[in-house]
Amino acid sequence: MGKELLKSEGGDTLLLLGNEAIVRGTLEGGVRFVTCYPGTPSSEAPDTFFRLSQGAPYYFEYSVNEKVALEVAGGATLAGLPTLCTMKHVGVNVAADPLMTLAYVSAPGGLVLLSADDPGCHSSQNEQDNRLYARLGGLPCFEPATAQECKDMARDAMLLSRKLETPVLLRTTTRVNHVRGPVVTGDLPATPYEKPFVKDPAKYVPLPASARVMHKRLRAILDGLVAEADASPYNVESGAGELGFISSGVSRNYLTDVLEEEGLVGKVRLLELGLTYPLPENRIAAFLSACKKVLIVEELEPVLENEIRALAQTRGISVEILGKSEHLPRLGEFSTANVRQAVRAFVGQPAAVVEALTVPGDLPRRPPNLCAGCPHRAAYYAVREVYGDTAVYSSDIGCYTLGFLPPFRAADFLLCMGSSISTGAGFARASGKPVVAFIGDSTFFHSGITGLIDAVAYNHDVLIVILDNRTTAMTGHQPNPGVDTTIFGENPNPVDLMALIRACGVEPVKVNPLNHKATLAALTELSKQTGPRVLVAEYPCPIHARRVGQAKKTLPARVAGDPAACLTVRDNLACPAFAMVDGQFTINAEQCDGCMFCVQLSPDLKPGKKEAK
Amino acid sequence: MTRARIFFTGVGGQGTLTATTLLARTALDAGLPVTSGEIHGMAQRGGVVESTLLVGGYKSAIIAPGEADVILGFELLETLRGLPMLRRGGFVVGNSEALQPVGVCLGRECYPPLEAVLETAKGFAAQVVLVPCISLAEQAGTAKAANTVLLGAAAACGALPFGVADLTRSIEKYLKPKLVDVNLKALALGAEAAKAGQAA
Ligand code: SF4
Numbered sequence A: 001m002g003k004e005l006l007k008s009e010g011g012d013t014l015l016l017l018g019n020e021a022i023v024r025g026t027l028e029g030g031v032r033f034v035t036c037y038p039g040t041p042s043s044e045a046p047d048t049f050f051r052l053s054q055g056a057p058y059y060f061e062y063s064v065n066e067k068v069a070l071e072v073a074g075g076a077t078l079a080g081l082p083t084l085c086t087m088k089h090v091g092v093n094v095a096a097d098p099l100m101t102l103a104y105v106s107a108p109g110g111l112v113l114l115s116a117d118d119p120g121c122h123s124s125q126n127e128q129d130n131r132l133y134a135r136l137g138g139l140p141c142f143e144p145a146t147a148q149e150c151k152d153m154a155r156d157a158m159l160l161s162r163k164l165e166t167p168v169l170l171r172t173t174t175r176v177n178h179v180r181g182p183v184v185t186g187d188l189p190a191t192p193y194e195k196p197f198v199k200d201p202a203k204y205v206p207l208p209a210s211a212r213v214m215h216k217r218l219r220a221i222l223d224g225l226v227a228e229a230d231a232s233p234y235n236v237e238s239g240a241g242e243l244g245f246i247s248s249g250v251s252r253n254y255l256t257d258v259l260e261e262e263g264l265v266g267k268v269r270l271l272e273l274g275l276t277y278p279l280p281e282n283r284i285a286a287f288l289s290a291c292k293k294v295l296i297v298e299e300l301e302p303v304l305e306n307e308i309r310a311l312a313q314t315r316g317i318s319v320e321i322l323g324k325s326e327h328l329p330r331l332g333e334f335s336t337a338n339v340r341q342a343v344r345a346f347v348g349q350p351a352a353v354v355e356a357l358t359v360p361g362d363l364p365r366r367p368p369n370l371c372a373g374c375p376h377r378a379a380y381y382a383v384r385e386v387y388g389d390t391a392v393y394s395s396d397i398g399c400y401t402l403g404f405l406p407p408f409r410a411a412d413f414l415l416c417m418g419s420s421i422s423t424g425a426g427f428a429r430a431s432g433k434p435v436v437a438f439i440g441d442s443t444f445f446h447s448g449i450t451g452l453i454d455a456v457a458y459n460h461d462v463l464i465v466i467l468d469n470r471t472t473a474m475t476g477h478q479p480n481p482g483v484d485t486t487i488f489g490e491n492p493n494p495v496d497l498m499a500l501i502r503a504c505g506v507e508p509v510k511v512n513p514l515n516h517k518a519t520l521a522a523l524t525e526l527s528k529q530t531g532p533r534v535l536v537a538e539y540p541c542p543i544h545a546r547r548v549g550q551a552k553k554t555l556p557a558r559v560a561g562d563p564a565a566c567l568t569v570r571d572n573l574a575c576p577a578f579a580m581v582d583g584q585f586t587i588n589a590e591q592c593d594g595c596m597f598c599v600q601l602s603p604d605l606k607p608g609k610k611e612a613k
Numbered sequence B: 001m002t003r004a005r006i007f008f009t010g011v012g013g014q015g016t017l018t019a020t021t022l023l024a025r026t027a028l029d030a031g032l033p034v035t036s037g038e039i040h041g042m043a044q045r046g047g048v049v050e051s052t053l054l055v056g057g058y059k060s061a062i063i064a065p066g067e068a069d070v071i072l073g074f075e076l077l078e079t080l081r082g083l084p085m086l087r088r089g090g091f092v093v094g095n096s097e098a099l100q101p102v103g104v105c106l107g108r109e110c111y112p113p114l115e116a117v118l119e120t121a122k123g124f125a126a127q128v129v130l131v132p133c134i135s136l137a138e139q140a141g142t143a144k145a146a147n148t149v150l151l152g153a154a155a156a157c158g159a160l161p162f163g164v165a166d167l168t169r170s171i172e173k174y175l176k177p178k179l180v181d182v183n184l185k186a187l188a189l190g191a192e193a194a195k196a197g198q199a200a
């Protein structure tokens, strides 16, 4: 999706990804400043802003981490610009410190925080429910469900934030970020919004005395918002009868489809919530009073359920409230299937029988894998050769986490983004075992560097391998502070990774991991030393290199000798370009990236000849 | 067909998502309400890519087991793995050719034979059409167009709420000019193969 997102007149129908719709929505809300840290499922929102950024009416940056992103965004809204900050759910944990004070300090220019949750852990280490952050931090919360709503709510979240001068949370989930549907656009604002900063420390500096006042002001804003939520067009009621359903976010989609397919539309009461914090209390109370029994349909935590139970109790409404049960679990995503079972049980119908084929349970799996030609594979191969199973491997968040799979098994534990060095250090100190900690370049800048500082300060015995592929590959090849090149050309201000490590107090060793001999020699040497040591294994991710037009033309490798003699290479390297055809080892020329690493491991493998495709 | 749930499954890098978007645009141009969903993230690294297209007024973009009217399988093993999504009497249109997962290459796991896929699907599905998408795409000019071969096959055997002509229009309208010819060829080859397969 390109320039049509920047078109100033609305009225077009565009087929948009939820994340792209959010971009258009915030533009319609007048956004002038965008910060982020990428992370699936949020990534396409900032990526779209980045792609369109040249000559666009906003400033954009991939910040070094989420805390910094939110702090930079906070500065921009204080300076009076409508601001968007995007991250995935676990990113909000990193940004939680500024977030908890942000609403106190206020957002004069307007500030929307996009938090993309991941029920079902499609690409994440947990499935936390960030609606709870709205409660904790005092942020009004929108929960869109369709591409159109992503657009509309992003715009209205920005407008509401500007009006109240308080930050607003736009909370999505994977299926909403990655829904694709028609979106009717609105106009972009004709005049850019800004609100000049007027010095007023009592208003913006939360010393204890002023913080108490700020907290009071925030609560007043949220209390005042109940009326707005009651009247919001995003909180809609339909149907009639004694049985009621309340739902929010993507769960509304499943519920709507099920009610339709079960012939229940109009025969039951339905309250759909889009502006979900603060709760539209009066509206909900009226709804509850009209029902005998209510089922609350929401993914993950029983956030609405608990609040609505409390509301019924406070207002003395006697209504049966059901929610999380065996049909609507607290874990994982919903689907029409489990919502259907819950709805049927609730209205007193027997469980639906689903007829579906079964397939053998032992089908070969297809886990995501390091790509053919990935420099991480070469680095892991060498570390395995030196350490085998004698070391404990501390891993981090990035493509290289996939190294936990056999044959490398190079990940024994992992906590969160940036944790490998510090967790590895703690493990080494506690166990006395050799520890190798892996971390990517982007992750090192994000929050690994503080672990290195700690390792130096306390002389932790850990070998740190920085897998520097010159990009943030995992989330879609976004630039990070150290990169040489972006899709727009050379990075004018690269941060020198080697100098940074040196400044922390370690003399790093740098190798090209695709040079096997050199890497092995460096690792062997480092394995004999103690204390904090750093090996930088630097080689660009080939997919990134291709994207920025820096890939060198290469020929694929081929089997030149006895295929049977290559089986050890197959087993220990497991490059996806390897294949067995009729029981013979071969290299799939279409898949091979031509990295020539395998060629260094066996005389029976050779670089390809010209005619090979 | 007024309402249809279409389930796409393939391997990262096969163009599964591009095909999904192309079909979504085609549906939208035909005036049909559409919603579509995709799961990516780690998909680029050769994992399974699944996406959905729901035509005719559904709100949710995901498909539960036993709900899909159509399965479009871009890789043979993934077609088999996706079969539990199918409803009785649905369509299966798939690629008959394989991309080996690493466990198969390492000799730790066995790739299921073509017959196993056919056997499982037949009797439950109304129609099962498997065509050699990669070979036909190479014949059209590039293995990358295997996804278009599959769309041609699906449209030709009546699995989609629109025909080959609609897809031809979409390819001309939405693909980069230099990719149009080879994809039109791929579309035609897919359609032909499906018709021949149906007749057989
Ligand atoms: S995207 Fe790049 S860094 Fe990630 S696995 Fe593939 S080659 Fe390696």
Ligand code: SF4
Pocket (backbone or CB within 6 Å): A372, A373, A374, A556, A557, A575, A576, A577, A578, A587, A591, A592, A593, A594, A595, A596, A597, A598, A599
């Ligand atoms: S050269 Fe060898 S290791 Fe590199 S991508 Fe090709 S087959 Fe894989």
